[in-house]
Amino acid sequence: MALNTGADANFDLRNYHLYNAFSFSNSRLDIDFLPVGIHSYINPLIDLPFYIVYQTYGVFAAHILLIFYFSVFIFITFLFNMRVFDAIKQQYAPYYLFSFNFLPVCATLISISGAAAIGQAITTMNEIQTATLVTSSLLFILPTNDPHRQRLLALMLGGYLLGFAVGLKLTAMIYAIGAVFTLFPWRGTLAGIWRWMAFCLGLGIGAVSSGGYWSWTIYKKFGNPIYPFYDGVFKSPLGDGVNGGDLRFIPTTMLDYLIYPLHWAFQSGTQASELAVRDPRLLLLLISSIVLISVHFFIRPIARTLLFLIVFGIASYVVWLLRFSILRYAVVLEVISGTLIVSSIAIIAFLLGLRRSILYFLSGLLAFVLISFTDRPNWGRVPFPDAYSLSMEPVPDGSIVLLVGRPVAFLAALIPGRDIKYVGIDEWTTQPGPRLKVISEMLSRNDHKLFALFRLGDDQIAAIGSLGLTLESRECSPVHIAIDPGGLVFCPIR
Known part of the structure; x- marks a missing residue:
């Protein structure tokens, strides 16, 4: 049945299932910070x-x-x-x-x-x-x-x-x-x-x-x-x-x-x-x-x-x-x-x-x-074999990438590169308090290039501005992947 209908592309896979296994396998607990919000x-x-x-x-x-x-x-x-x-x-x-x-x-x-x-x-x-x-x-x-x-x-x-x-x-x-x-x-x-x-x-x-x-x-x-x-x-x-x-x-x-x-x-x-x-x-x-x-x-x-x-x-x-x-x-x-x-x-x-x-x-x-x-829900499927193949601009080594909104974090498991840190930005992580303080301290350092991954039209993009950051919108590039064709983009920020 699945082989005929395609690869799994459900929301939670793209939100945290793929990322959490990637994080554990690569010992990223002390590297990334709340990359998937409350499900991190x-x-x-x-x-x-x-x-x-x-x-x-x-x-x-x-x-x-x-x-x-x-x-x-x-x-x-x-x-x-x-x-x-x-x-x-x-x-x-x-x-x-x-x-x-x-x-x-x-x-x-x-x-x-x-x-x-x-x-x-x-x-x-x-x-x-x-x-x-x-x-x-x-x-x-x-x-x-x-x-x-x-x-x-x-x-x-x-x-x-x-x-x-x-x-x-x-x-x-x-x-x-x-x-x-x-x-x-x-x-x-x-x-x-x-x-x-x-x-x-x-x-x-x-x-x-x-x-x-x-x-x-x-x-x-x-x-x-x-x-x-x-x-x-x-x-x-x-x-x-x-x-x-x-x-x-x-x-x-x-x-x-x-x-x-x-x-x-x-x-x-x-x-x-x-x-x-x-x-x-x-x-x-x-x-x-x-x-x-x-x-x-x-x-x-x-x-x-x-x-x-x-x-x-x-x-x-x-x-x-x-x-x-x-x-x-x-x-x-x-x-x-x-x-x-x-x-x-x-x-x-x-x-x-x-x-x-x-x-x-x-x-x-x-x-x-x-x-x-019985009417059963279809949680999302895409054709094999390139369901999880990613096409996007390379992320420079040593960058900090903001994962804005949901579901975005699955991209972290697919992006090649070294010493990249991922930080989750959503309505929960950016509430005034200790979490926002940690994020602000991470972003205040000048030794990392900053980028953002987000979905066009996402209301949570305003959270980037609330952090005192500005999108370089003219330099944004599209992210292509079959399991999420919903307008993902990759942008530098300053």
């Missing part, structure tokens, strides 16, 4: 494989790696659904003794084809990798129908995988909180406490394994291990002292919180995404959960595995809704939605005494309808 110091570990393969074998090979990521995600999702439906089969045998091979396939098709999952397939947005780790974690922490069979080692390993995902990308914290809540020993039994502690221990070890080194490095430099986020807690000398966050999509009223998935369930909308999407999966996740809980309490108990999954899904959904409400971060919720949707159909079919052929038909039909009905 996100853990680069998850971006390194793509960057290394791209540098070594080229852009085509790097996208083969992205295809591999998505293939593993599909495989793990299928194993996850097999695990859940095996638990259901044990409870409802012999009625469904031979009927569940088809149902995990339907559930998996629904799980992997959501707007968040398939929209980010074969991209560098990295949610697929973390979703794979989280789903793998669920394979170990899902309870069996026998409550005495859940081993501490499995819980610790599940916690490790989930913690590793959190260390790679903090948005996976949604599911860490959901799992900690779901596994919490609410009955206060000693066995439950030990299981919860084993999981939490694995969670912490996993997070330190993937994010500990980078967080410690950033802490030593800025006094905040996840700078500049949650600075209300860490109080970095170069921070704002507030927690902040991306609040663009957070609901604003109680009614909006209650009906949030309705906004894009049946018509395309941008309430939860930068690009328009149409996808009823999260709505169906909530409806299926209500149906299964009703069956459990009023008709017949359902499998412990399903109960766990419902609580985990709802808890994670609430955290996602309160903290982000961004559909891109809901890949695991889409995975769970496919499982619960088909599970609810299977259990209702059993309770109604429907023939297995009808169950197969309904499950397959729903999978087909959901796949066909």
Whole structure:
């Protein structure tokens, strides 16, 4: 699919994914200053494989790696659904003794084809990798129908995988909180406490394994291990002292919180995404959960595995809704939605005494309808093989280049030269305060040539003037690159 549609050109790749891996690989932490604004110091570990393969074998090979990521995600999702439906089969045998091979396939098709999952397939947005780790974690922490069979080692390993995902990308914290809540020993039994502690221990070890080194490095430099986020807690000398966050999509009223998935369930909308999407999966996740809980309490108990999954899904959904409400971060919720949707159909079919052929038909039909009905965002692609080939005026060695606005920083990873420093200029880095003071001191030295990279028409160009600098507009030259044909220019400044 990606090989036919072209190379990834999404906004975040051009904003920070490519730059952060380049910076880490070339030890630029103490050379550049806030080149990507608030995203300058996100853990680069998850971006390194793509960057290394791209540098070594080229852009085509790097996208083969992205295809591999998505293939593993599909495989793990299928194993996850097999695990859940095996638990259901044990409870409802012999009625469904031979009927569940088809149902995990339907559930998996629904799980992997959501707007968040398939929209980010074969991209560098990295949610697929973390979703794979989280789903793998669920394979170990899902309870069996026998409550005495859940081993501490499995819980610790599940916690490790989930913690590793959190260390790679903090948005996976949604599911860490959901799992900690779901596994919490609410009955206060000693066995439950030990299981919860084993999981939490694995969670912490996993997070330190993937994010500990980078967080410690950033802490030593800025006094905040996840700078500049949650600075209300860490109080970095170069921070704002507030927690902040991306609040663009957070609901604003109680009614909006209650009906949030309705906004894009049946018509395309941008309430939860930068690009328009149409996808009823999260709505169906909530409806299926209500149906299964009703069956459990009023008709017949359902499998412990399903109960766990419902609580985990709802808890994670609430955290996602309160903290982000961004559909891109809901890949695991889409995975769970496919499982619960088909599970609810299977259990209702059993309770109604429907023939297995009808169950197969309904499950397959729903999978087909959901796949066909979903509108997925196109985050941007350009043709191979010259997608990342750069054509621009050479940058003199020893220069300081201002990266004005976003996304621009990806160019730093592609520009040849020695001893070049990159400084990010945007509405955040140039706010009056300690960050602006550092930038002003860097630019006040007379031993560097100054240049600016920016996009024509960008309102943030005025920030250059606020620094007491003047563009040499007559000497500006265009920057040509396929993944960003949006009028980038390179100008000397004085």
